Structure formats: structure tokens, C-alpha cells
Amino acid sequence: MTTAFNIVVVEPGYANYQVERDVLGPIGGQVTALDWQGDRAKLHAGIADADLIMLRDTVVDASVFDAAPKLKGLVRYGVGLDKIDLEAARERRIMIANVPDYGADIEVADHTLALFLAVRRRIVSRDRDVRAGAWEVGQTEPMQRISGATLGLIGYGRIARAAHRRFAAFGVSEVIVHDPWLTPEAAEAAGVRLATLDELVAQSDIVSLHAPGSADGAPTLNADRLARIKPGAVIVNTARGSHIDEAALIEALQSGRVAGAGLDVFRSEPPGRENPLFAMPQVVVSDHTGWYSEQSVHQIQSLATAEALRILTGEKPVNWVNPW
Structure with missing residues (x-):
């Protein structure tokens, strides 16, 4: 299938992204994991062609959005939004969604x-x-x-x-x-x-x-x-x-x-x-793993991917946190 959408998962993330590929592949989604090793230049280069970003705890400021001119949305694996510049995303009409209900x-x-x-x-x-x-x-x-x-x-x-x-x-x-x-x-x-x-x-x-x-x-x-x-x-x-x-x-x-x-x-x-x-x-x-179990990982990936699918297919995400 011809790639219609480039989805970049910013590491560190999860052991694999089969859930994301199974759901987004049928609409032409190509899911790529980006190991940017803490180098912001590599991060910006790695998302240059992204239609959507999925991530856990990376700091996302206006420079990240500017590095991805095609970007339609960003989905946060989890609840907290304190590391994401929501207003900068709103100004650029980039939808931000999170997953507050993954159990x-x-x-x-x-x-x-x-x-x-x-x-x-x-x-x-x-x-x-x-x-x-x-x-x-x-x-x-x-x-x-x-x-x-x-x-x-x-x-x-x-x-x-x-x-x-x-x-x-x-x-x-x-x-x-x-x-x-x-x-x-x-x-x-x-x-x-x-x-x-x-x-x-x-x-x-x-x-x-x-x-x-x-x-x-x-x-x-x-x-x-x-x-x-x-x-x-x-x-x-x-x-x-x-x-x-x-x-x-x-x-x-x-x-x-x-x-x-x-x-x-x-x-x-x-x-x-x-x-x-x-x-x-x-x-x-412990190492910020209070949220972790095999069950919670599967659920958070599934719910986050459902939000990504909504954004890429023109729907409003259920947990849209920067509406305009």
C-alpha cells in the first residue's frame, strides 16, 4: 500500500509498535520509531516529514512543531501535558490528544x-x-x-x-x-x-x-x-x-x-x-514505572493509536486538549 501518512514514534517508547501498525497500516500509515538519543537536531530532522507524532515524555516546544510542517497532530502516550507547548500547537492548528483513561x-x-x-x-x-x-x-x-x-x-x-x-x-x-x-x-x-x-x-x-x-x-x-x-x-x-x-x-x-x-x-x-x-x-x-504493567502498556498503545487514527482521518480526537 502506498504510504499516505508518516507516523513517527519518538523514543523512548515501547518494546514494539505492532498495535500502531495494525491499526494505522490499513489507511496507509507508515509507523517509524525515532531514536534521537537526546540530540534535538536529530529529533527535528527525524520528524521533518511527519504527519503525526506519538510520544511519551519528550519536551515539545514550538521548534518541534516548526520542524514538522506537515504535522496534523501529536498524541501523548499518557496523561501529563506539562512538557508540551499546547498554545504553540493551537496557533499552528496541530491537534494534541492524550490518554487519560488507560487504567x-x-x-x-x-x-x-x-x-x-x-x-x-x-x-x-x-x-x-x-x-x-x-x-x-x-x-x-x-x-x-x-x-x-x-x-x-x-x-x-x-x-x-x-x-x-x-x-x-x-x-x-x-x-x-x-x-x-x-x-x-x-x-x-x-x-x-x-x-x-x-x-x-x-x-x-x-x-x-x-x-x-x-x-x-x-x-x-x-x-x-x-x-x-x-x-x-x-x-x-x-x-x-x-x-x-x-x-x-x-x-x-x-x-x-x-x-x-x-x-x-x-x-x-x-x-x-x-x-x-x-x-x-x-x-x-524506582524509575518512573509506577504506571507500568503489560496490560497497561497494551491499553495505552491501543487508546493512543485510536486517537491517532481519528486525527489522520479528519475526526476530532476524544481527548483533544488544545481545541480551537
């Missing part, structure tokens, strides 16, 4: 609990110590009971609600939420208490982040809030690395004010291997 609330909520339990129950440091020959180290590393703790959720969308249900199974006594979109009536129905950010950090034993990052990158947990966080709190971040002032977090961990942290995301990704957080036994880290 990762299950995986991210599971990962949130996994990180928290690994920190609170000291699973990683216990594993290391026992392998090294230590035994009965329990009382040398104080540990607090989960039941009766106060949970603070920053953001209360689908992922946070799923995490709430999982934490509830462990017996948290109260759930405090900061979410400017949550009405008092909805909060009451969900069994949570609304609070300001400052109130939440001062009162919560567990602080779990589930909100989009701010447009300007300002940290939600800045030095001031970390200095006033409830002593002994555990922080879990499976949302955006920009939420946390890492230097201030390191200081709070070193002082003992923050008991531990479970981090799936960082301000700079991938983080440098010299990051002081990596040397701290009370910190458990």
Missing part, C-alpha cells in the same frame, strides 16, 4: 502502596542487612504502625482515590485532601477532610502526591513546607518530580524530620547517579 490508576495506586510499605516496613534495608549477615535488627531502626496514621493526599483524582482505598485496608484513621477541584460535598461523600497544603503537611503521617505538576515547575513540597512537615512523616511521590524540592528533602531526611521517602519520579530524569538520595537507606526509589 493506570490501578498500577500507580499499587506502586504508591508498594513504595510506602517498602519505606515504612524498611523492606529494602532489611533485605540488604540480612543478606549481609545481620539479624534481629528491628529495634535498631524504629518503625511506626500504619494503622491509626493520618494520610494526606495531594490531589484527589482517580489515582489518589484508588490509593485511598488501598491505604484504608491498612487502617489509616483519617484522610486529609488538598485538591482545589474537590467540592466540600464531594469530600464529605468520599469520607475525606479538605485542607490547605500547609495544614495537610503539618498534620499528615503519610504525604502522597497525586496532582499534576505546576506550569512553572515550582515545587509543591518546597523548603518551607518540608521544614514544617509533621515530624516522622513519610513522603511518597508517584506523580511528578517537580513536586519536591530535592535539596530540601535531602536536608529533611538527614535531620530526621522526614522519616523516609518513596520516589518513582525525580526533578531531572534520569537522575544523576551521584544524587544523595540514592545513598539514603530510608529512601526507596
Whole structure:
């Protein structure tokens, strides 16, 4: 079949793109994976003939759109849009769509609990110590009971609600939420208490982040809030690395004010291997994979490809985020 559309998948992406080829091939779509190796010149050259771009976490500014004069649309594999210049795309009549409903609330909520339990129950440091020959180290590393703790959720969308249900199974006594979109009536129905950010950090034993990052990158947990966080709190971040002032977090961990942290995301990704957080036994880290399962990958690729098909065939995408 003659190629009618050039679809460029910007790496890093997924193991293969058979889903995309199966769906877009029948309309003459040629799907190409672009390994640009962090070189913006290679990125621009690789999309020069693209009708549509699909990507995960690449920063997309006006220069990217200008490098692709044929571009009709861009589909983001996932939810967050903070790395894409939506207004620049709108000015050029380039449709941007995302995939907010691929079911990762299950995986991210599971990962949130996994990180928290690994920190609170000291699973990683216990594993290391026992392998090294230590035994009965329990009382040398104080540990607090989960039941009766106060949970603070920053953001209360689908992922946070799923995490709430999982934490509830462990017996948290109260759930405090900061979410400017949550009405008092909805909060009451969900069994949570609304609070300001400052109130939440001062009162919560567990602080779990589930909100989009701010447009300007300002940290939600800045030095001031970390200095006033409830002593002994555990922080879990499976949302955006920009939420946390890492230097201030390191200081709070070193002082003992923050008991531990479970981090799936960082301000700079991938983080440098010299990051002081990596040397701290009370910190458990993962590589921005809270969303991942074999099932979620298949679903996100399928839903993103359906949006690509709509754009290329002249339809409006279901999740069109920069309408005009």
C-alpha cells in the first residue's frame, strides 16, 4: 500500500509498535520509531516529514512543531501535558490528544502502596542487612504502625482515590485532601477532610502526591513546607518530580524530620547517579514505572493509536486538549 501518512514514534517508547501498525497500516500509515538519543537536531530532522507524532515524555516546544510542517497532530502516550507547548500547537492548528483513561490508576495506586510499605516496613534495608549477615535488627531502626496514621493526599483524582482505598485496608484513621477541584460535598461523600497544603503537611503521617505538576515547575513540597512537615512523616511521590524540592528533602531526611521517602519520579530524569538520595537507606526509589504493567502498556498503545487514527482521518480526537 502506498504510504499516505508518516507516523513517527519518538523514543523512548515501547518494546514494539505492532498495535500502531495494525491499526494505522490499513489507511496507509507508515509507523517509524525515532531514536534521537537526546540530540534535538536529530529529533527535528527525524520528524521533518511527519504527519503525526506519538510520544511519551519528550519536551515539545514550538521548534518541534516548526520542524514538522506537515504535522496534523501529536498524541501523548499518557496523561501529563506539562512538557508540551499546547498554545504553540493551537496557533499552528496541530491537534494534541492524550490518554487519560488507560487504567493506570490501578498500577500507580499499587506502586504508591508498594513504595510506602517498602519505606515504612524498611523492606529494602532489611533485605540488604540480612543478606549481609545481620539479624534481629528491628529495634535498631524504629518503625511506626500504619494503622491509626493520618494520610494526606495531594490531589484527589482517580489515582489518589484508588490509593485511598488501598491505604484504608491498612487502617489509616483519617484522610486529609488538598485538591482545589474537590467540592466540600464531594469530600464529605468520599469520607475525606479538605485542607490547605500547609495544614495537610503539618498534620499528615503519610504525604502522597497525586496532582499534576505546576506550569512553572515550582515545587509543591518546597523548603518551607518540608521544614514544617509533621515530624516522622513519610513522603511518597508517584506523580511528578517537580513536586519536591530535592535539596530540601535531602536536608529533611538527614535531620530526621522526614522519616523516609518513596520516589518513582525525580526533578531531572534520569537522575544523576551521584544524587544523595540514592545513598539514603530510608529512601526507596524506582524509575518512573509506577504506571507500568503489560496490560497497561497494551491499553495505552491501543487508546493512543485510536486517537491517532481519528486525527489522520479528519475526526476530532476524544481527548483533544488544545481545541480551537
